[in-house]
Amino acid sequence: MIGALLILLVLGGAWEAYARLGNVDDFILPAPSQVGQALWDDRTLLWHNLLVTAQEVALGILVALVLGAALAIAIHLSPVLRRSLYPLLVGSQAVPIVVVAPLLIVWFGFGITPKLAIIALVCFFPVVVTTLDALAAVDPEQRKLLRTLDASRRQELRWVEIPAALPGALAGAKIAVAVAVIGAVFAEYAGSSEGLGNVILQAIPQLETARAYAAVALLAALAIILFSLLALAERLLVPWARPDPERSRA
Amino acid sequence: MTTRHASPPGTPSPGQADTAGAQVRDVGFTYPARSRRSSPLHAVDDVTFSVAEHEIVALVGPSGCGKTTLLELVCGLQEPETGRVRAAPAVLMPQRDLLLPWLDALDNAALALRIHGAGRDEARERAQPLFTAFGLQGFEHARPHELSGGMRQRVAFLRTLLSGKPLLCLDEPFGALDAITRAEMRDWLAGALAGEPRTTLLVTHDVEEAAVLADRIVVLSPRPARVEAVLEVPLPRPRRVTDPALMAIREQALDALRR
Numbered sequence: 001m002i003g004a005l006l007i008l009l010v011l012g013g014a015w016e017a018y019a020r021l022g023n024v025d026d027f028i029l030p031a032p033s034q035v036g037q038a039l040w041d042d043r044t045l046l047w048h049n050l051l052v053t054a055q056e057v058a059l060g061i062l063v064a065l066v067l068g069a070a071l072a073i074a075i076h077l078s079p080v081l082r083r084s085l086y087p088l089l090v091g092s093q094a095v096p097i098v099v100v101a102p103l104l105i106v107w108f109g110f111g112i113t114p115k116l117a118i119i120a121l122v123c124f125f126p127v128v129v130t131t132l133d134a135l136a137a138v139d140p141e142q143r144k145l146l147r148t149l150d151a152s153r154r155q156e157l158r159w160v161e162i163p164a165a166l167p168g169a170l171a172g173a174k175i176a177v178a179v180a181v182i183g184a185v186f187a188e189y190a191g192s193s194e195g196l197g198n199v200i201l202q203a204i205p206q207l208e209t210a211r212a213y214a215a216v217a218l219l220a221a222l223a224i225i226l227f228s229l230l231a232l233a234e235r236l237l238v239p240w241a242r243p244d245p246e247r248s249r250a
Numbered sequence: 251m252t253t254r255h256a257s258p259p260g261t262p263s264p265g266q267a268d269t270a271g272a273q274v275r276d277v278g279f280t281y282p283a284r285s286r287r288s289s290p291l292h293a294v295d296d297v298t299f300s301v302a303e304h305e306i307v308a309l310v311g312p313s314g315c316g317k318t319t320l321l322e323l324v325c326g327l328q329e330p331e332t333g334r335v336r337a338a339p340a341v342l343m344p345q346r347d348l349l350l351p352w353l354d355a356l357d358n359a360a361l362a363l364r365i366h367g368a369g370r371d372e373a374r375e376r377a378q379p380l381f382t383a384f385g386l387q388g389f390e391h392a393r394p395h396e397l398s399g400g401m402r403q404r405v406a407f408l409r410t411l412l413s414g415k416p417l418l419c420l421d422e423p424f425g426a427l428d429a430i431t432r433a434e435m436r437d438w439l440a441g442a443l444a445g446e447p448r449t450t451l452l453v454t455h456d457v458e459e460a461a462v463l464a465d466r467i468v469v470l471s472p473r474p475a476r477v478e479a480v481l482e483v484p485l486p487r488p489r490r491v492t493d494p495a496l497m498a499i500r501e502q503a504l505d506a507l508r509r
Contacts, residue, residue: 141348142348142350144322144327144342144344145342145344146365148325148327148340148341148342148413148419149341149361149365149413150362150365150413151365155365159350159361159364160350163350238352240351240352240393240395
């Protein structure tokens with residue numbers, strides 16, 4: 001934590017020096033001090049819009065987590081789906097969001113739904129991949145053992161595979177946090193009346209670059225907070241995934 | 251008791267029969283080749299032995315000789331290629347404990363009860379007396395990684411017992427333990443089986459372990475497994491490894507293994 005602050009301080013200092021001493025216009029690159037000033041001056045506006053975007057991102061990741069894990073389990077259970085659907089999922093990740101975003105706006109309007117759809121679209125894939133990896137890592141001996149205890153296929157899933165998949169799904173969600181924030185900005189660019197992406201969209205043509213950078217700083221903070229929350233959820237929900245290092249070394 | 255023949259897959263096995271033991275008659279088994287470059291693996295060749303009710307039979311053989319395959323055949327996890335397996339419903343205790351890391355120790359022990367439909371509280375309550383009897387009290391809420399190797403094996407054995415099946419198939423249950431814990435666990439298992447007699451088929455490559463625990467020792471050849479010798483162990487229990495009679499049986503078994 002202190003290390004991160006130090007790095008931030010050094011980079012911020014270099015940026016400040018470049019913005020003041022270099023020959024750069026304020027509306028191209030504002031100095032960190034100006035961004036800080038904007039954070040304070042526009043605090044009411046920024047806070048309101050931060051809450052909007054935070055809600056979109058958090059719900060979007062949740063949707064991606066549930067859908068991604070469900071898809072992974074379906075693919076794990078069905079060789080047909082693995083052959084037919086999995087390649088298409090990979091392909092879906094190559095679709096630029098900017099192209100489909102207007103369509104989603106037409107379908108779902110300007111509310112939160114198209115934002116959730118876009119965020120879930122950019123986030124579900126890492127969840128699918130990490131969950132499938134976790135499912136593939138299940139020990140076949142473990143399932144054999146359950147069969148001699150008379151477990152049905154459904155019970156094998158409930159006792160062995162789903163608990164084994166959970167840490168994978170959460171790891172995927174952690175990877176997805178960064179793209180989720182970018183996805184939210186894209187979604188708001190495509191059509192919105194509020195949110196930090198909307199703030200940036202309006203600030204740049206008004207040459208309020210400092211305000212746009214203030215919004216970016218808040219987006220970065222949002223990503224860090226969501227990542228920490230997911231790490232916390234991991235510790236609470238799947239404590240077995242990280243056994244006490246003291247013991248595992250013995 | 252169910253019978254499994256060398257029969258086309260999907261053929262229903264004949265239903266329940268008389269005893270709580272197992273008969274393996276003229277059984278052969280070959281694993282199909284895994285890829286074009288590998289060849290089929292002939293694991294078991296014409297093996298015959300039986301386990302009577304409440305008898306403890308040890309299968310002893312060199313590593314990789316097909317012992318585990320024989321257990322899987324008895325447990326119904328594999329179908330014999332030739333010959334016939336008649337066995338009471340059997341439960342497998344694998345070499346590794348395979349405790350579920352997301353369940354605590356008591357939930358792991360009670361897993362079979364949950365699978366058979368008991369609720370969590372009921373299952374824990376029914377598992378508790380044996381948990382205590384096995385010297386595990388105080389560790390009900392411990393996660394598997396917090397237990398020692400010996401305790402994990404005890405929880406795994408308890409899970410096996412609570413399956414309620416008449417035939418226990420133990421696959422090198424102490425193979426993963428260090429020598430001292432292994433000797434302790436061997437004596438502990440002898441006591442547990444004396445207190446709660448079960449028909450038991452024990453796979454091991456440790457002749458001493460077999461001589462301390464078993465009523466009969468079936469010595470197997472290197473792969474493909476064939477029966478080299480069947481030794482009776484008519485010694486009273488509890489047995490001591492230093493007993494000259496036990497050491498004589500151990501020597502006999504070792505001789506059969508060297509053949």
